[in-house]
Amino acid sequence: MNRFNFPDLGIGVGLRTVHFKHILGSQPDVDWFEALSENYMDTGGRPRYVLEKVAERYPIVLHGVSLSIGGTDPLDFDYLRKLKALARSVNARWISDHLCWTGVSGRNVHDLLPMPYNAESLRHTAERVKIVSDFLETPLVVENPSSYVEFTTSTMTEWDFLAELAAESDCGLLLDVNNIYVSSFNHSFDPNVYVDAIPADRVVQVHLAGHQNHGTHIIDTHNDFVIDEVWSLYGRACARIGDVSTLMEWDADIPDFETVHAEARKAEAFRGSRESGVGGRSDGLDQREPTTDNRQPDEAEVAYAAV
């Protein structure tokens, strides 16, 4: 269990428009769904209707792409207000977004643009994470992005940056093992080192997805099955973290729902594999005060639902 007592929801699937009819009609046996926040914040149409129907039956987690937590523009409190209202209306179990920025000077590039990993970025991002978590009245959960560049101004690795960010801002982590693999290929690092360095008690959720390997680089396309190397990383993460809410993302060339769900269910083979004594870090980081929120899972959910 993570230090926030966010529950292990099991194995979930990203909620996508092409599957709406199937999900409403068949009510498949899925543990939970993750919805892309921005697709439901500004609409009163069918997507919002479907999300609310799905939320009546399944746990929902909100996952954003436009918070721009690392951006240097001021935080958008109109966006945050709408996000908070949406979270309340669907009883979102938690809210996540990416360690990235999405635009400056009032513009939005609609991409998860990478951060330089240095003291300035860390201070800046940690401060914003704290503000957002306070505003949302729930710890923000931050996901490691895929990236295609490294900056000359970086002075630390991404995994060290994430660990320090989590400690500094008391946020949760969404560990995307496909993103770790993609970035490890693009930046020539050992993905196992990354997985081993992440503070296990901060990890609230794991993402799985497919990608496109162009030989010289990998693009995080979410358009295919999960490759064996990523499953292996997932297994390594499960062994360190324990069973954790796991979600399959499929965003392009999306096959039928059962295919996506079957791919997600492959995660079952790796769950329940936590090695005794390996959940903590040898450097003692996991020995800090165990939690900042001692509420039981049900209490935490109820409290958040009442926000």
Place this chain on the structure above:
Amino acid sequence: MPLSDAETGSRESGVGGRSKNLDLRPTIFSDPRPPTPDPRSEVVLGALQEWMQSVVTHHGDVYEAAEEASIGVETVILPSATLQPIQRVGIYHSMYMLRMIEALGVDYGALANILGEETFEELVRAYVLRFPSRSYTLNRLGDALPEFIATSKLLKGRVFLRDLASLELAMTQVFDEAETEPLPGDAVSSIAPEQIAGARIVPIPALRLVSADYDVNEAFQAWREERAIKPRRGKTWIAVHRRDYGVFRMTLTREAFAFLGFLIAGETIGSAITMFHRRFRRLPEQNELFTWFRDWSAAGLFAAIEVD
């Protein structure tokens, strides 16, 4: 007769993107350089983000973007084992425009179809240069496209293209509007006779009126049915509305369009009749009013009646 278009379109704003057409010029291989405790340059975060955005969103290719940028690429980006800094930032550059084209292609499917891939991409490139996204959602990226087309010198047949885009914009707006329970079909006819003139009809939010110089309703339907789109000149009036989460297009007469427009603008039924008289030099006939209100009520266009 109303033409129905139960909405099935995908308007998701996922950010996964594919890289295509990226010019991977001959690569000079170099060893990856892991971060060191001392930065290799002193570019502060704000300046770095301004620089990267200017390169990623540049309308030319990434090499032109880098030439015009205030900071040299090598000052900011490290090489990888296989790619030079310019190639690495080029991945983001190529994905940016693909994302804009894809987003507008979803909202303006018929327009994209009639323009063809190449011309539509040119249009999008020019459009986002002038109207870049300033919202957290891509759903409203195309709000100024009809207006942009109307003034664009890039295109032939601008009036038809503007009209078609206006119809598609109305459909996306209606798609996203708040859901409201419509009035029962007999609600208008149940207003007491002495209260009719002062009654105000409140429309549902998911309603837009579109007037066009071309029959864009037929053009849009042709696209939906995978027939060839043939621009046909002719004044057209359309009410675009949503019912049971489906988007519908209802063709109207010029008179019905005007009268419904007066009601939507907040006029009472009495003042709408007066304005109609001013416009058409006649009063609406009783059977006209009866038919209009019957059809509009049946379509669920009204949310409430306010009686003084």
